[in-house]
Amino acid sequence: MSSHPDQGHRRTGRRPGESSTREAILASARRRFAEHGYARAGLRDIAADAGVDQKLIAHFFGSKQTLFVMAIGLPVNPVDVLTGVLEGGDEEVITERLAAVLTGILEQPELVQRMAALIRAAATESQVAAMLRDFFPGELLKAVRGQLGPGDRPLRLNLFGSQIVGLVMVREVIGIEPVASKSAKPIAAAVAPTLARYLVGPLSADER
Amino acid sequence: MSSHPDQGHRRTGRRPGESSTREAILASARRRFAEHGYARAGLRDIAADAGVDQKLIAHFFGSKQTLFVMAIGLPVNPVDVLTGVLEGGDEEVITERLAAVLTGILEQPELVQRMAALIRAAATESQVAAMLRDFFPGELLKAVRGQLGPGDRPLRLNLFGSQIVGLVMVREVIGIEPVASKSAKPIAAAVAPTLARYLVGPLSADER
Numbered sequence: 460m461s462s463h464p465d466q467g468h469r470r471t472g473r474r475p476g477e478s479s480t481r482e483a484i485l486a487s488a489r490r491r492f493a494e495h496g497y498a499r500a501g502l503r504d505i506a507a508d509a510g511v512d513q514k515l516i517a518h519f520f521g522s523k524q525t526l527f528v529m530a531i532g533l534p535v536n537p538v539d540v541l542t543g544v545l546e547g548g549d550e551e552v553i554t555e556r557l558a559a560v561l562t563g564i565l566e567q568p569e570l571v572q573r574m575a576a577l578i579r580a581a582a583t584e585s586q587v588a589a590m591l592r593d594f595f596p597g598e599l600l601k602a603v604r605g606q607l608g609p610g611d612r613p614l615r616l617n618l619f620g621s622q623i624v625g626l627v628m629v630r631e632v633i634g635i636e637p638v639a640s641k642s643a644k645p646i647a648a649a650v651a652p653t654l655a656r657y658l659v660g661p662l663s664a665d666e667r
Numbered sequence: 668m669s670s671h672p673d674q675g676h677r678r679t680g681r682r683p684g685e686s687s688t689r690e691a692i693l694a695s696a697r698r699r700f701a702e703h704g705y706a707r708a709g710l711r712d713i714a715a716d717a718g719v720d721q722k723l724i725a726h727f728f729g730s731k732q733t734l735f736v737m738a739i740g741l742p743v744n745p746v747d748v749l750t751g752v753l754e755g756g757d758e759e760v761i762t763e764r765l766a767a768v769l770t771g772i773l774e775q776p777e778l779v780q781r782m783a784a785l786i787r788a789a790a791t792e793s794q795v796a797a798m799l800r801d802f803f804p805g806e807l808l809k810a811v812r813g814q815l816g817p818g819d820r821p822l823r824l825n826l827f828g829s830q831i832v833g834l835v836m837v838r839e840v841i842g843i844e845p846v847a848s849k850s851a852k853p854i855a856a857a858v859a860p861t862l863a864r865y866l867v868g869p870l871s872a873d874e875r
Contacts, residue, residue: 555872578836582786582787582790582791582836588840588841588842592841592842611853618846618858620833620837620843621834621836622830622833623833624833624836624837624841625830625832625834626829628786628790628836629825629828629829632790632796633789633800634796634800635804635825636800636825637821637825645870646826649871650826650829652864652871653830653864656861662853663853663857664763
């Protein structure tokens with residue numbers, strides 16, 4: 460799995476040893492999630508493996524969900540992003556929000572690189588793929604089910620994810636031009652209507 | 668690279684030795700394309716490496732493009748598929764055709780597996796990624812440029828590819844439910860409007 464480039468500056472202002480404690484928790488979380496999947500990995504076991512009090516997990520990460528997101532190296536929590544994007548508004552408003560969020564992500568190469576590292580790992584390590592299968596779309600679905608469009612809501616989230624994964628593959632993993640070097644805004648503007656339709660729009664042409 | 672599961676039964680009716688000649692050509696094509704890229708790999712060199720007359724490449728594969736598609740293990744030639752899909756008709760007609768073609772592909776697990784093998788290879792082997800970068804979208808663009816919608820046509824093809832790659836990632840490489848096991852038709856119906864819009868529709872919400 461990828462390392463965490465944000466840890467350097469996050470260390471500022473913390474007591475000595477906090478950074479290594481945090482890293483030890485992330486390392487045992489990665490092992491436990493890989494071995495047992497998201498649902499069955501226990502915070503108590505993760506804390507025990509890291510040799511720390513379980514309360515420190517809450518202190519550093521807040522929740523099991525955030526711990527997972529950090530452990531697998533995702534630069535943003537997809538549950539938080541989707542919850543924010545879907546907070547009220549019609550398909551048009553949601554399209555605008557998605558374009559803005561996606562532009563923000565694509566403009567930060569290190570975020571795209573971390574997503575690419577995770578996708579590469581999922582393509583080659585069966586344990587990483589299994590972790591993602593276990594986490595998505597369960598956690599996402601729980602958080603946003605009521606705000607998705609009608610019909611097959613798990614399918615909606617899958618298709619949303621497929622477009623994000625494919626975009627990172629073309630821009631960063633394979634690196635096909637022009638998407639590999641093009642500025643973020645026109646790419647995000649072209650992809651946002653797709654993402655919005657998958658979330659809340661008509662799922663097929665028949666439903667229009 | 669993946670092997671070619673169709674070769675066993677294709678051997679039927681051929682003279683002895685044809686299958687091994689064909690395989691030798693594919694093997695040297697894979698090496699040459701990987702080393703020199705699509706554009707700079709020469710058919711004369713590929714034939715020489717395989718120890719065969721260059722005419723045999725035309726006999727077995729017809730064109731350099733088809734040889735490349737077979738060598739990298741793609742189950743269908745994306746240039747042929749796109750040319751057929753875009754042959755006249757508005758966005759609605761093209762959406763219907765795409766839904767039909769995609770259903771046909773998704774209903775054949777061995778085709779999806781071969782696409783997945785190529786995507787896995789592209790995610791991990793830089794030479795495979797380089798071959799794809801060199802082939803796409805140049806060959807596609809040459810074939811269908813006049814039938815694509817206005818604006819940034821290479822971007823249109825990139826985004827088309829990104830949705831296909833992402834769909835194969837979710838369905839086959841990572842295997843996230845429900846897309847991993849769901850029947851082909853509703854998935855294809857949901858994805859086809861996206862693909863059609865990328866090819867010929869308004870590229871962003873502003874253009875609607």
